[in-house]
Amino acid sequence: MAAALERFLKSSTYLGEIPSGALLLNGNALYPWFIVVPHGDYTEWVDLPMELQQLLLTDINTLSAFLKGDDKVEKINVASIGNIVPQFHLHVLGRSSGDPAWPGPVWAHPDSKAYQEGEIEALKTRLRETLEGFVAA
Amino acid sequence: MAAALERFLKSSTYLGEIPSGALLLNGNALYPWFIVVPHGDYTEWVDLPMELQQLLLTDINTLSAFLKGDDKVEKINVASIGNIVPQFHLHVLGRSSGDPAWPGPVWAHPDSKAYQEGEIEALKTRLRETLEGFVAA
Numbered sequence: 348m349a350a351a352l353e354r355f356l357k358s359s360t361y362l363g364e365i366p367s368g369a370l371l372l373n374g375n376a377l378y379p380w381f382i383v384v385p386h387g388d389y390t391e392w393v394d395l396p397m398e399l400q401q402l403l404l405t406d407i408n409t410l411s412a413f414l415k416g417d418d419k420v421e422k423i424n425v426a427s428i429g430n431i432v433p434q435f436h437l438h439v440l441g442r443s444s445g446d447p448a449w450p451g452p453v454w455a456h457p458d459s460k461a462y463q464e465g466e467i468e469a470l471k472t473r474l475r476e477t478l479e480g481f482v483a484a
Numbered sequence: 485m486a487a488a489l490e491r492f493l494k495s496s497t498y499l500g501e502i503p504s505g506a507l508l509l510n511g512n513a514l515y516p517w518f519i520v521v522p523h524g525d526y527t528e529w530v531d532l533p534m535e536l537q538q539l540l541l542t543d544i545n546t547l548s549a550f551l552k553g554d555d556k557v558e559k560i561n562v563a564s565i566g567n568i569v570p571q572f573h574l575h576v577l578g579r580s581s582g583d584p585a586w587p588g589p590v591w592a593h594p595d596s597k598a599y600q601e602g603e604i605e606a607l608k609t610r611l612r613e614t615l616e617g618f619v620a621a
Contacts, residue, residue, distance in 0.1 A: 390559075391548060391552075391559075391560050392544055392545075392548060392560070392562050393544070393545050393548035393549060393552070393560070400541060400545075401541075404537060404538075404541055407529055407530070408529075408530050408537075411528060411529060411530035412530060415528075415530070422527075422528075422565075422566060422567055422570070423528050423529070423530070423564075424563070424564065424565045424566075424567070425529050425563065425564045426561070426562065426563035426564070426565065427560075427561065427562045427563070428561045428563065428589060429559060429561075430559055430561070430579055430586060430587035430588070430589075431587045433559070442567055449567060450567035450568045451567070451591065451592040452565060452567075452589045452591040452592055454588070454589040455588040455589055
């Protein structure tokens with residue numbers, strides 16, 4: 348695994364690869380929260396080669412469609428922020444009006460919950476079955 | 485102007501049109517903060533027709549290049565959140581390590597500052613001169 352990914356793995360789990368890069372799951376189980384990390388030394392969206400931006404656009408669509416399949420998801424948030432970790436990464440996550448941070452942003456919200464045993468494996472199975480272009484780790 | 489835009493104009497100024505839709509300036513002068521609102525009844529990124537997504541991708545690039553031309557901008561944030569206003573809109577804004585919300589997110593941060601007379605007109609002039617595809621209001 349690339350060194351650039353290691354910084355993310357303090358708070359996330361590596362799920363596998365999608366066309367635009369590594370697919371991570373944020374460790375906060377309060378939200379279905381994916382993080383996409385394209386491989387390469389990029390900081391801003393505009394720094395990504397156009398071919399990679401196209402793959403990212405496709406992955407925004409496939410991840411959003413996956414999140415829409417979750418009855419609890421009422422709104423999808425897509426964001427590249429990176430004020431703390433400058434390595435380019437994109438958040439794609441599901442929100443619901445009952446979640447702790449609603450309607451505020453999840454970033455910097457203090458509440459957190461750990462995943463229970465088996466939950467991440469179950470998610471990976473669902474991704475393997477339904478997320479186009481996903482190759483599980 | 486479309487009715488969908490009116491909700492945004494309580495806190496933003498309409499600057500004009502870019503290829504993917506209306507270009508607004510958030511009224512908080514603490515950050516150079518653009519909001520892009522594609523025309524049409526869309527909520528999620530994935531709801532936008534692919535042609536419109538391509539225009540949005542182009543506009544992310546041109547707006548980011550514009551922000552990179554500002555010496556004070558150290559990081560660009562690109563985000564579609566919409567938990568409060570569901571009409572699809574994309575934030576493209578510049579951050580610096582000296583700004584009030586740094587390194588936290590700007591959304592839901594309480595600090596705000598009004599634009600001074602002439603500042604928005606000066607910005608529009610710079611956009612007219614340098615932002616590809618911009619048609620000033």
